[in-house]
Amino acid sequence: MLKIRKEEEEDHGKVFDLIEEAFRQMEHSDHQEHFLVEKLRKSEAFIPELSLVAEDDNGEIAGHILFTKITVEGGGQSFPSLALAPVSVKPEYQNKGVGARLILQGHHIAKELGYESVILLGHENYYPRFGYEKTSNFGISFPFEIPEENGMAIELVKDGLKNVHGIVRYPKEFGID
Template sequence: MITIRQEEKKDHHQVFQLTEEAFREMEHSDHQEQFLVGKLRESKAFIPELSLVAEDENGTIAGHILFTKIKIVNDSESFDALALAPISVKPEFQNQGIGAKLILQGHHIAQELGYESVILIGHENYYPRFGYKKTSNFGISFPFDIPEENGMALELVKDGLKDKRGVVKYPPEFGID
């Protein structure tokens, strides 16, 4: 039995460890995700309600997801959005639907909080099942080169990205200029 709940301060150490474990063997990782979570918690982009953990019946934190504030900017406008990054599931809990539960609960809370869209960089075969489409479909790009199929966006509300073209602007904690 897995429960999804808001992360609490007492969870930080377990979340650090599980994030490190989850990304340890990942080929496309800088293996710094656990430090990124800590930096983002201290940032203006942090939304406590959107830092979620998946906990089993024994109190073990099996997964964590973080959505933070970002902007989509162009020459004349700036739009609010969310970044989904990172999502982590302990290796022994992977392939059990925990990531999906975290994503879906995060989307639900984000909608309740009034957010209209989510942007992510992720696996092109995983995220489309949640409704994510290539950011290029919306006229959104990244401030660095990635394969087109890995940059994805989700409209949390109808037309949440309509006419919101531009480049994703990450908070400084992401270390992207």
């Protein structure tokens, strides 16, 4: 049985290795996700309660997810949101619901913390099962070119993205200008 819990400092080394392993064979990866997580942990965008691990009965970390603060900038306004990036699952635990458990628990905690939406870049066949829709449906775009179906958002509360239009602004640690 998996337990989802907040990542602790002593988990960092194991999580670093897990993320590297999880993305090693991914073709749509720059293979820098493990370094990104290290940078984000030290950033103002980091929310300790939203860096979660999935732990098995033996205390082995099977997965990790990170949500960080971002904004959507448009019409002279700045709207707070969260980026889901990355979600990582050890290869031997993939396709067993670990990622889903991490995503759903992350949504639950984010909502409790007062966040109203989450934005991500991801696989168009995976994230819609959790309620994610194309960001273009909300009038939200990215500061770089992506296939429209890979930019997605979810409202954690009713109308969480109502009247939110603009461009996603990532923390500098993402390396996106």
